[in-house]
Amino acid sequence: MDADADGRGWGRRYPREVPDVALCLDVGSTYTKGAAVELGTGHLLGTAEHRTTLDGDVLDGVAAVRAELNVAVDAPTYACSSAGGGLRLAVVGYEREISAEAGRRVALSAGARVVYVGAGRLDRAARVALAAARPDVILLTGGTDGGEESVLLHNAAALAAAHPRVPVVVAGNGAVREEAAGMLAVRRRLVFPTTNVLPDIGVIEPGPAREAIRAVFLRHVIGGKGLSRGPRFARLVSAVTPDAVLEGVALLGGLVRAADAGARGVVVVDVGGATTDVYSALAPEDSRSAVAPLWDRRTVEGDLGMRWSAESLLAAADAERLDVRGLAQPAARRTAAVDLLPTTAAERAVDARLGALAVIVALRRHVREEGVYDEGSVSASGASLVVLSGGVFRHLDAAARGSLIDALRADRGGARAVLDRARVVVDDSYLLAPAGLLRTAHPVTARRLVTTLLSRDP
Numbered sequence: 001m002d003a004d005a006d007g008r009g010w011g012r013r014y015p016r017e018v019p020d021v022a023l024c025l026d027v028g029s030t031y032t033k034g035a036a037v038e039l040g041t042g043h044l045l046g047t048a049e050h051r052t053t054l055d056g057d058v059l060d061g062v063a064a065v066r067a068e069l070n071v072a073v074d075a076p077t078y079a080c081s082s083a084g085g086g087l088r089l090a091v092v093g094y095e096r097e098i099s100a101e102a103g104r105r106v107a108l109s110a111g112a113r114v115v116y117v118g119a120g121r122l123d124r125a126a127r128v129a130l131a132a133a134r135p136d137v138i139l140l141t142g143g144t145d146g147g148e149e150s151v152l153l154h155n156a157a158a159l160a161a162a163h164p165r166v167p168v169v170v171a172g173n174g175a176v177r178e179e180a181a182g183m184l185a186v187r188r189r190l191v192f193p194t195t196n197v198l199p200d201i202g203v204i205e206p207g208p209a210r211e212a213i214r215a216v217f218l219r220h221v222i223g224g225k226g227l228s229r230g231p232r233f234a235r236l237v238s239a240v241t242p243d244a245v246l247e248g249v250a251l252l253g254g255l256v257r258a259a260d261a262g263a264r265g266v267v268v269v270d271v272g273g274a275t276t277d278v279y280s281a282l283a284p285e286d287s288r289s290a291v292a293p294l295w296d297r298r299t300v301e302g303d304l305g306m307r308w309s310a311e312s313l314l315a316a317a318d319a320e321r322l323d324v325r326g327l328a329q330p331a332a333r334r335t336a337a338v339d340l341l342p343t344t345a346a347e348r349a350v351d352a353r354l355g356a357l358a359v360i361v362a363l364r365r366h367v368r369e370e371g372v373y374d375e376g377s378v379s380a381s382g383a384s385l386v387v388l389s390g391g392v393f394r395h396l397d398a399a400a401r402g403s404l405i406d407a408l409r410a411d412r413g414g415a416r417a418v419l420d421r422a423r424v425v426v427d428d429s430y431l432l433a434p435a436g437l438l439r440t441a442h443p444v445t446a447r448r449l450v451t452t453l454l455s456r457d458p
Contacts, residue, residue, distance in 0.1 A: 021045060022442065023071045024434035025079040026241055027058055027233075030273050030307075032339070034065035035434040039076070042448025046070075047429050049341075050201035058227045063235075067092055078437040080228075081237045085123045087217045090116035090135035092159070094142035094151045099172070102198040103141040106171075106206040107213065113275075113300050121151055122158040131213065140180070145450030156180035159406045160187040166232050169210040171197045176344050192216060212245065239437065245270065245435030246279055248296050252450050253281025256385055259454070263384040267366075267418055268432065269359050271390035272306035273338060276362040280383070299366050304358045306351065306392055307338040317357040320413060321365060327353060331444050342395070352400055356390035357406050364414035387453060389427040401426060425456040 012425045019280040020039040025032065036045040048068040053061040054081035058081075066073070089107045093100025096119035107114050116133035118126050130138075138159060142152035152172040152316050160183050161169055170181045174196050181193040192215070195208035198414055227233060239247075245268070253266040264284035279298045310331040314324050330350045334340055342348045388405075396404065408415050431449055438446040 001085070005116055012076055014207045017262060020311055022445070023066060023069065024235075024432070024437045025062060025065065025077065026244070027079060027081040027237070027327045028052055028061065028272075028434045030303070032061040032065050033430055033433075034062075034069055034269060035338075035429065035431070036071050036432055037438065037445060039401045039445050042445045042450065042451070043428055044431065044452070048403050050215065052226065053302070054061055055342050057233075059228050059233055062233075075238065076441075078238060078434075080241040080433055080437060082241040085211070088115045088242050089213065090114070090118070090130055090132060090133055090138045092118045092122065092130070092140050092142075092155050094148060094172075095119055098144065098201070099141045099198050100437070102204050103139045103171070103209075105204065106197050106209050107139055111180060114295045121154050125159060127162050131163065137213060138168045139167055139168045139197075139213065140168050140412070141197050141313060143176075143196075144201060145174040145196050147173055152176055152180050153183070156183040160184045160189060161325065165189055169194060169209060169212045171195065173197065176197070190216075192332060201419055207256045210243075213324045214239065237458060241433060242277055242279075242300065244433045244436035245277070247439050248446075248450055249279040250434075251435055251439055251446060252282045252385075252387070252432065252453060255451060255454065257445065260384065264382045266385045266387065267363075267383040267422070267428075268387040268389060269362060270316040270356045271355050271362075271388075271392055272305055274305040274309055276304040276358045277301070277433055278366040280366070284315030299362075301358075301362045301365060304362055306358065306390075307334050307340070310334040310354060313354060313358055313361070316361050316382075320361055322360060324357070330354075346354055348395065348400070352393050352396060352404055355390065356404050359388065359408055360411050360413070362417045363408075363418050365410075367417060369412040382420070383422045385454075386422040386424045387427050387432070388424065389430065389432065393426045394428050394430075396426075426451060428456075 020036050022039055024035045024037060031049045033048050033049045036043055038415055046069045048065045050064040050068070051062045052058060081107050091100055091103040091107055091114060093103050099121040100117055104114055106152060115135055116130050118130060124388050140152070140155060140159065142155065143149060153176055164458065165188070167183050169179055170191060170193045177193050181191045188329045192212045195205055197205055197209045201203055201226060218234060218237055256263045256266050258370050265280065268279040270277045277298060277300050303309050303316055305313060314327055314331045327350065331354070342351050368371040392448070393401065409419050411414065435446045435450040438449065
């Protein structure tokens, strides 16, 4: 593969004599991306990508990336994955505005795609809707600690009898949490009780539930989708890809705020073939919400993508009254041929238009969604730094990038509010996922790796 014109792109190998190298992998549904990072310095030594080998064993694609980067088999390796469709999660709570909303925020921050949110006692219609959403995991919440008990117990009983039998993370009222978990376990459900996500009104405790969701994903979702012939891949993967990216975004946001006490924070928009994800790591402000906001957060737009969901992207952009003229046929072609790579200036121009539409619609939704429960207290408006991630941006030349950024800044429906005062850069080398993967085991390396984004030109 060719490197980008500025030398920061994909396909760069490194000399094998570099002693301390970690291999960071993101195994997606379409591509497996790898980065070789020098431990200690945080230098990005090389990047590579290979088609994810879903038709055989995903480890074949991993081996191809390792070989292209010339990384030794025994080098420390850290991996995240969204292969097989990522993590589909349903939330069942007591009140939509409080416990169900707290669960939804925790689910999003754990890298899940929330496919169902239910509140109150699950009746037959709710159980049918839940089954139709086909979740991989259910997060069961309800009641503050020592508060309302009956709804959590009713819903545990309803889920115990429901089909299909997907794993359930119980993170509700601590007074009856074990009783609810016992109801589920009796019916041979995989059940994981953990700390209440909403121990008191205005307090949110995402950590334990987020860890439980991660564990379920790695053990029972990644390991159970037949992506590899043995258990090695499941052991290799330590995070859901959006979770790893969010860790990197949170690290970047902390560095931005440390450098400038008045900085608002960071917003990252990652445009992929099937979804567009928006991440924000913001400076805390006074909250007027019954559910305390998460300052490092993510929203996922499953209908905004460059390939699988290109046609639904056009429909969403048209609903937002954006200009989609001339894009219907190219979008249909991309949906029909998801492996299409732009080889001409005209094809690259179409991709640039689609990418801009995805960013604008996703940012509009992100800003609107913030105000539903938080009354604007966690708004991404006025971000200090905006990072654009995804192949569509990586493959644009400087002039095309400038034109695209100008189009984003001109939007009056919400995107402009985010970008208006921000410095905008492109994550050419897809650094945020590797930084997130390295953050716990090698914090200095992760910090130095992500710092390179702060000095990037647009």
